[in-house]
Amino acid sequence: MIFRPAVSALLGTLLVALSLALPASADSLRVQPKAVVELFTSQGCSSCPPADALLTSLSERGDVLALAYHVDYWDYVGWKDTFGSPAYSDRQRAYAQSWGSSRIYTPQMVVNGAIGVVGSRRNEVNGAIDRAQLPLDVAVTQDRNMLKVSIPADTALNDAVVWLVTYINRADVDIAEGNNAGKSMVYTQVVTGRQALGLWESNSGASLKLPIPEMLADTSNGIAVIVQQEHNGLPGPILGAAAFER
Template sequence: MATNPLPTALLGLAVLAISVPAAQAESVHLRPKAVVELFTSQGCAQCPPADAMLTSLAERGDVVALAYHVNYWDYIGWEDTFGDQSFADRQRAYAKSWGSSRIYTPQMVVNGAKGVVGSRRDEVQEAVDGASLPLPVDVERDGDMLKVDVPAHSSLGNATVWLVTYLDRAEVAIENGDNAGKSMVYTRVVTDRQVLGMWEAHTGAEFKLPLPEVLGDHNGGFAVVVQQERKGLPGLILGAAAYDR
């Protein structure tokens, strides 16, 4: 679950497309209004309602929903099967960028701009309804290759383009901790974040991704997220798209 830049082979800027028919079950989500990042834990008693709400958001065509499982609840008796220190670090980085040292679960971050309690449905809905993303991210499949085009937009500042892979659905029987005895269903569980490259406002950016290598055997899909940084901390998300196989 590292966040290192992709190997050259995955960047694939000069790789030719392979003519293989696209899978009928695939779907591409373009022009979303919001990227919702849920910071959650299998050991958090208050998280199941937020996990369920993320599942509902994932079904919307105008939301890219991502679940980051943190590991700081593991000490209470159950080690989150998807938890990762880098995800907790990402949540802390958001807090620091907002001038806070406090983190909590469940927390939903909308477009990198606002954090809300993930179990408060009305607050989450209000944040999503008021959200917008100014930058389109176009995705087109050609055989086993996926072309990602992020056009220029001179009124915006430069940003980093991230590839975020995820499990579409996973069911976990929790044996200990505050949720002991529950069988939980999780959706859009983030497995990895890697840098695709930089997006420059005056020139745009284009990437070609070899789908079999990006998805591997287990991932159900991925999101491409264009996000600004401020002093090395996560800033506003400008655009996104998602691909589900």
């Protein structure tokens, strides 16, 4: 009995030392998801918060790569979306055009570049994900400050574009004006940039090395690599994807 206080104190000291020795956060990889879910949303859209919350829950699934594209066409209602971009509105319009439609709306979730559903309809979203499949295995490994990407050949598929998408895994925003005035919102998987890395050729595959510090030079802490087909310059089905998060 007389030794317990001393043992407790020693354990406490060891736990403190261990916690100081461990890194504050660890890098993580997400490979072989069955679905890439793109949410088109806006801080100025009154019906978007349920979809934003749903995307947060989807981002916690190991088989889903979730991304939020904030559009800018709601800015006119009195609140400028802090992450909104005309490029993301154009991406949503391109999806609509590829499906033979001129209508866009928020919240909308696009699953694997192939199907669009109302982003707040949980059952429809989950149903689309359950039926989803990505045929191409995008392998991603970390080697210190480099991200190695390997995409195998697959002659059963057509050539596609390799995209680099950076994102913030969480952002807290106090909305002062517009349809959501007074709300404190938590946004996840917020896209901050998107650029083409090159062409994946189905008969030869592709191998890339990405310098992580340069890719995450701003406030972003996530990198997604997405292989997506195009038809006449419009987005088509997503074939494969992987992600790195710091």
